[in-house]
Amino acid sequence: AQKVTQAQTEISVVEKEDVTLDCVYETRDTTYYLFWYKQPPSGELVFLIRRNSFDEQNEISGRYSWNFQKSTSSFNFTITASQVVDSAVYFCALSPSNSGYALNFGKGTSLLVTP
Amino acid sequence: DSGVTQTPKHLITATGQRVTLRCSPRSGDLSVYWYQQSLDQGLQFLIHYYNGEERAKGNILERFSAQQFPDLHSELNLSSLELGDSALYFCASTSPRGTGSKNEQFFGPGTRLTVL
Numbered sequence: 001a002q003k004v005t006q007a008q009t010e011i012s013v014v015e016k017e018d019v020t021l022d023c024v025y026e027t028r029d030t031t032y033y034l035f036w037y038k039q040p041p042s043g044e045l046v047f048l049i050r051r052n053s054f055d056e057q058n059e060i061s062g063r064y065s066w067n068f069q070k071s072t073s074s075f076n077f078t079i080t081a082s083q084v085v086d087s088a089v090y091f092c093a094l095s096p097s098n099s100g101y102a103l104n105f106g107k108g109t110s111l112l113v114t115p
Numbered sequence: 116d117s118g119v120t121q122t123p124k125h126l127i128t129a130t131g132q133r134v135t136l137r138c139s140p141r142s143g144d145l146s147v148y149w150y151q152q153s154l155d156q157g158l159q160f161l162i163h164y165y166n167g168e169e170r171a172k173g174n175i176l177e178r179f180s181a182q183q184f185p186d187l188h189s190e191l192n193l194s195s196l197e198l199g200d201s202a203l204y205f206c207a208s209t210s211p212r213g214t215g216s217k218n219e220q221f222f223g224p225g226t227r228l229t230v231l
Contacts, residue, residue, distance in 0.1 A: 035219065043224070044225070045205060045222035046222075047221065047222075050219050101220075102148060102173060103158075103160060
């Protein structure tokens, strides 16, 4: 079975603080992909990053960084120097290779960044 | 703009009715995925079509069906609607394998269905 757990339901930070969103996944597949999507208040789903199970390199993109640790089945997302525009719901998703790459989403973490 | 279009944007209907949601994938994308986002269930995968053929089913009710047409647009049909079917329905498309894509799914803006 595939499962994604985002234990943090809501997080509230003040602008310029760093914040880490946790994601833990379960799968028996050896080949899979992990994703993060952002859903701002307007409702659309915006792709942020994709990682495959063989690539444990951390990635940084501007203020965003991702830490993939296969040993702990985690794929955490850090926003550095948060901004009000980062306020959104963030979803972690798992896509096993044998499911046609359908996404299994976590419940999401609602991030509120206040000025 | 992801390049994926969905119509209509909003739909309000009554219990017992039938509706059709439409999705046009990005130009060149052969795969279409449908997802349902509700307060109770979160974001759930419903069904996947690739080049006109059904490839995978998720938590799709028997009252729901989908198809993908030769021009690659897809329709999701919801029948005998219940109050609990009220949700945001997304479709997503992805590039064919071997095209250098990263398998990321590009989502449409969604159709918000309200069943009264």
